[in-house]
Amino acid sequence: MDEVPGVPADLLGGHLRVLKAAAATGWLPDRDALDDYRAAGTRAAESGVPLRALVEAALLMAESVAPVPLPALRRTVSALMEGYENAQRLALRQEETARREFVDDLLQGRADRLAERAEHFGLRLAEAYVVAVARPSGPPGDGDTTARRIEEAMVSRFGSHNVLVAVRDGGLVCVVPGSLTVATGEFTHHVRQLFAPGWRVGLGRPHRGPGGVVTSYREAAGAIELGDRLGLRASVLKAADLLVFPVLLRDRAAIEDLVTTVLSPLLETRGGPESLLGTLEAVFASQGNQTAAARRLGVSTRAVTYRLERIRRLTGFSPDDPTQRFTLETAVLGARLLDWPAHPLS
The missing domain is CATH 1.10.10.2840 (PucR C-terminal helix-turn-helix domain)
Known part of the structure; x- marks a missing residue:
């Protein structure tokens, strides 16, 4: 039997035995066997094995069993995929938690391994960055989903190392390099598409270093507050335009x-x-x-x-x-x- 590149040989070590037993007896895999498949799917996801390669390996092994027990094969492959997808969902939740914690630390200036953690999200804090804050007109709804949609759109245009979008205090925060002047306009464009009328975006000025991100964030949030206090009609408020206040x-x-x-x-x-x-x-x-x-x-x-x-x-x-x-x-x-x-x- 040929091996599928990128799939460790021991990952599906018991697969042939389960299929041969099902072909000989007609019995479907029991709960313990399916749990083993789910665990194998989890290990594959954690090891970076592509899901398509994992399923292809399982199907390729089944070709050596005659007759192929299709009900058993369907259940085993389904369990593999379930374990794989569960691991991906867990990794996504952990990533979102780490992102929220990082954004909180970044915007509050807490310096615990900040530069090292910033690199994980593609930020080089020695550069100058601009922060944009978007505030919805009403309840924020599913802010995480909106943040993901905006970030995916911006990453596809500017690259993952240039964009960080996160939920904070019921709104969205976007951190981009100060040299990427069109990025805040792109962020505002997506906010306009996804937020109900009445939204506001505040734009800070570019500042350098971790402390600069904090300063730009406070300027952006302060621009929205000033807009409210002054009754300004503009939806986009730039801190640079409001320096007199x-x-x-x-x-x-x-x-x-x-x-x-x-x-x-x-x-x-x-x-x-x-x-x-x-x-x-x-x-x-x-x-x-x-x-x-x-x-x-x-x-x-x-x-x-x-x-x-x-x-x-x-x-x-x-x-x-x-x-x-x-x-x-x-x-x-x-x-x-x-x-x-x-x-x-x-």
């Missing part, structure tokens, strides 16, 4: 003083300052075009003009003046960051 928040006393000084007169308006703040935001988002701002707000251009004049009278600041416009816009952004006036300032 962490600067504002570093001196909380200064931004509180700015908001109080510039915007507190709006508290005197009937119904509160929200409609006036919203009008300023719409005007700033429309680059000062009051007609476009009116469309955003769903009101008439005359209403926008009236509100801006009221803001000028109450605060003394006009968005038509370049310097005063900057002060007003910074104050409005500060108000959103501090959740004013819902949360009064001290």
Whole structure:
């Protein structure tokens, strides 16, 4: 009997004996025999023997038995495949567990054999990496399945050594080399296809080393948080575009003083300052075009003009003046960051 390349000779050592006994007696293999086949399938998977080669070897051995006991052969091959597939599922679960633990350690900066473990997932931490964070609009659903689908698609394009996708805190995290600028766009493309409307993606800046991955991750997550706090409409938020806001928040006393000084007169308006703040935001988002701002707000251009004049009278600041416009816009952004006036300032 010819041997199948790549299949150890002792892996199916009892196979002929089982088949000959079935051919002679007509009895099917018992539970113990089938358990041995499942164990052989497990050993084959753990040894890296291809499933096709394993089944081919079992069928090739059966050709030397006459008559071939087909019911027994079917059960033995089925048990081999079951053991093989069980081993693969176990290995996949172990790999996913190791991946989650690695991602948690990587994003929290825990340095326990981090570089060595990173190589297992194809990352070279001496390089600069960018982190993208995708947050769904509702419950995450089967995040592991979504992560696998996105990672498979990206690996097929960029290679396994360039992509790491994992589930974290109900969203997806994608780590790619900073030099691979198109990868974050590809990640966003797949998020758009698989997530329900309302999703957001935050993009950190490229940073070098394990600590750089942590920094980029925090920037990406922070970009989404800022987008929520500021009521930004964009689905994709880049930390590089939002650098002014962490600067504002570093001196909380200064931004509180700015908001109080510039915007507190709006508290005197009937119904509160929200409609006036919203009008300023719409005007700033429309680059000062009051007609476009009116469309955003769903009101008439005359209403926008009236509100801006009221803001000028109450605060003394006009968005038509370049310097005063900057002060007003910074104050409005500060108000959103501090959740004013819902949360009064001290």
